[in-house]
Amino acid sequence: MGFIIRIVVNAFALWVVSLIGFLRVTVTPFGDGGTVELLLTLAAVAAIFAIVNTVVGTVIKIVAxxxxxxxxxxxxxxxxxxxxxxxxWITSGFGWGLAVEDFWRGVAAAILISIINAVFGVILRPQRKKKR
Incomplete structure (x- = not known):
């Protein structure tokens, strides 16, 4: 269940970042580009982003x-x-997905995605039961 929530939050964060024009991060939906296709594309990109973060990000953190x-x-x-x-880069090979125009704008977009994930992480964190 936690992975699905993480994908939904990442999809929302990617959507917000794509709405900010000066970051020049765009999401190209597959198909005819309707609302359903956009939501499915955001979910797919968020899932790929979560997997890349988990696998490649962990390796980079250990090595560096x-x-x-x-x-x-x-x-x-x-x-x-x-x-x-x-x-x-991975999703552009499919003809749909995420496009980052510039690496440093991607860094700024990643900072914003991290902030959105942190805010939703605090909001969606399960509450601990108090011991009596």
Missing amino acids: FPIYLLTLGLITFVVNGFLLWLTA
Whole structure:
């Protein structure tokens, strides 16, 4: 259930980022581009983004651990931008999906996606039961 919620939140974050014009991140739906096709495309891109974050992001974090320490974690923004760019590259091969015009705009979009994910993570976090 947590993976599905993560995909829905990522899809919403990608949609919000695609609405912001100066970031130049676009989502190209498959088919005739109706609302249903756009929602399915956002869900597919969000699922691919979640898988890329899980697999590639974990490997990068393990390999680049000393760089994370040296930069006090600020390299996270660049890594997240790279993962967003990688997702765009993967989905562009299908003829639909995410398009990131510039790497640094992708970094800015990844920062915004991280903020949206953090806000929804706080809102959707399961409440712990108090012990009596």
